[in-house]
Amino acid sequence: MARYLLLRALSLGLSLVVASVVIFALIEVIPGDPAAFMMGLNATEENLAALRAELGLDGSALDRYVVWITGMLTGDFGISYTYRVPVAELVLDRLWVSLPLAVYALTLSTLIAFPIGILAAATRGTATDYGIMGATQLGIAIPNFWFAMLLVLLFAVTLRWFSAGGFPGWDNPAAALKALTLPAVALALPQASILARVMRSALLETLDQDYIRTARAKGLSRAQAIRRHALRNALIPVLTIIGLQFSFLIAGAIIIENVFFLPGLGRLIFQGITQRDLIVVESVTMLLVFAVILVTFLVDLAYALVDPRLRRR
């Protein structure tokens, strides 16, 4: 296990280094002057020189990379060119919208997907099963941002139960949660559809195993066998999928924030793009990629803890 951990940790470190080099190269090293790009056509030579100095563009690419990456490691993500405040501050501020949104959506999708997936597996081959499978097929095909617009149309425009967007801040937790509800539902729909399908097929697979037949032979009902034996084993693939879905959850959150005008990391990135604030874009994407790589790593570890057979691979 120690050897496995060490190897995985090494590969995690290597992935992070390569990922950071790719991001840095795409933003800063490719031909063209980032300073000129950021300031646009009306830049004076003086301002350009000042920005170049601020970005450290006079140094070599390697020097700049080292400065950037040591900064990232010590929590110094640079100063935003448009906001004139530390990027770390902006990120921390926005994280209080994006992170709760992601957690909210993940909770919702799990709460929806588990019972539905289990019900479909338990009623395999019946009308209920086909109905659920049809609904999840539709759920996968619906773009979450369009579903979000439909939710706005129904609950904000027609019924007026929710506001169509914006975020009141966490001073009033109830209002904040309410503002995140429609976005979280929109984000949870495709996730829940995929998860329910995985839950169903994982459960069906375990239900075919011999130990389930033994449990049934001992007199357990089908429901009891599912609850006591099959469910626990079916959870392994389901948890893996939840982990792998993390990157899609992040990408989805970035898009959904735009539908509801939520001041989260997604809005920050897109404002960075329109305002050509490369410092913000570079550091925030690095953080997102870091989060995805870290979660994948943790899922791998959890998997190895649960299933010792995998450690030998």
Place this chain on the structure above:
Amino acid sequence: MSRLPPALLIGAALSGVFLAVALLSLVWIPHPITGVSIATRLQPPSGTHWLGTDQLGRDLLSMLMVGAQTSIAVALIAVGIGVALGVPLGLAAAASRGSPLDEIIMRGNDLIFAFPSLVIAILITARYGPSATNAILAIGIFNIPVFARVARGGALPLWTLDYILAARTAGKGKLRISVEHVLPNLMNLLIVQATIQFSLGILAEAALSYVGLGAQPPTPSWGRMLAEAQTMIYTHPMLAVLPGLAIVLMVLGLNLMGDGLRDALDPRLRRGRG
């Protein structure tokens, strides 16, 4: 040959309609969509404009038809990039199983998986500005590890089979065996995966255009039509409903086709379908 799964027929019919519409729009659309006509803006459906007109007076049906072109072209080329680069990488990894080459290819794959299409598109757009080409690149790059993984996973068990051993004894090299004996046996897997990636590509293209990272005006795209309709959702909800419906039906068709193809092409699944 047993009877084809109904999912395959329904899915193929749905996707076929969209493909036909996209092809038709290359030679004919009900109304030209290049000009702005304020006089005819935001009209309800009528005999002249079957689905009405948008905020610039353009015929909505014509916009949707040309939008299908954009979606299909972007997703299809992205699948092409994934197949062209991913399949050879996967075959090479399988042929040299356990070697450093295999390890590098697979770790590289893991790394690309950490860059969702959206993040790639953000990075390219931040530096080069938005375009449909960015969307193709972003989705295509993300497709590479998908196809590499499928090709490697499918090829590994084949390498242990007798007929491959026979080919090796006959003196064929790994490259030749991969091309002549392994690849043909992976076709089913790859066709199914291509259908899935095609449908994911349609969704991704719509999302990228929606947030402004994809096709730029005046090229019509379903995602951007939705973004433009969002501000008018209070007064003209149909403008926001119809492009979304087009995306859903196209994606649903491709997904059903993928599922149907998997069932039709894999005899083992045919029995155990539940």
